[in-house]
Amino acid sequence: MSTDSSAAADPRDLLGYLLKHANLRLTALTDATLERLGIDSKDFGTLRVLAHGEPASQLQVAQKLSVDRTTMVAILDELERKGIVVRRPDPADRRRNIVELTEHGRQTFDAAQAAYRDAENAFLATVSPRAADQLRRTLRDLLDQ
Amino acid sequence: MSTDSSAAADPRDLLGYLLKHANLRLTALTDATLERLGIDSKDFGTLRVLAHGEPASQLQVAQKLSVDRTTMVAILDELERKGIVVRRPDPADRRRNIVELTEHGRQTFDAAQAAYRDAENAFLATVSPRAADQLRRTLRDLLDQ
């Protein structure tokens, strides 16, 4: 016999299923936590890049986040509409838009950072701190290939 | 100062980024491996459920995989077109379709099972077997909440 029909076909045996649904659940948690700040988890990644380091062009932000530059346009359109970021042409290269947090954007990010941390901690609350650290380390190792 | 502008904003600090991109990479690997069999990783999950246990209705398969029944329709349309599964009305309740693997479907699944295992192992090759086991266990614990 080629397959064991007495064994249950548990989708949780598949690593892809585990990764996908863990991500779905975490995203739902963080989105819910960030909602009152007017952003979601995808926006948070962008704000995080803008809050650290030097002012960057749209393309630089997009590349840091591994998203397409056309996707970046849509994210920034929304954040700019909400008064969280501003775009201005780079005087040194007028093809580029320098993107920066507004004062409101900076405050939003500070609140979002705490909210995101809480959501991630809540998600990880049922596993030991050691297992959570190991999870991050293993996932990083897998992506560093 | 509310944020440390000297720290790099590494997206890999965010668990959501790690989960998403680990899944993207694994899916790309498994899809590539399964391609010569005419299926992808999403089809594989369905075949796996059909290969184990008793013949099931579309809805039962969908629920086991946590996918919507409308999504199941599209997956089965394609698998039936390829001669991998057949649908027949349940004599005991003609609203239901019993879904089964064809002989070709059974052979496809047997080959796919080996291919999927190889792809998953290749993905996990750079981390220790212990870390890989721990990864699965932690993700399961997180989903069992």
Place this chain on the structure above:
DNA sequence: TATTGTTATACTCTATAACTATA
């Protein structure tokens, strides 16, 4: 010619609503 931002477009995935046939 190449690059940045933009727009248009398409393709996948997912969810909802409404329809049909059956119960």
Place this chain on the structure above:
DNA sequence: TATAGTTATAGAGTATAACAATA
């Protein structure tokens, strides 16, 4: 009335191609 399967539709997410402005 409720359920299983189907269809239509719409919304996110993502990718490609083409265009305008600038280098």
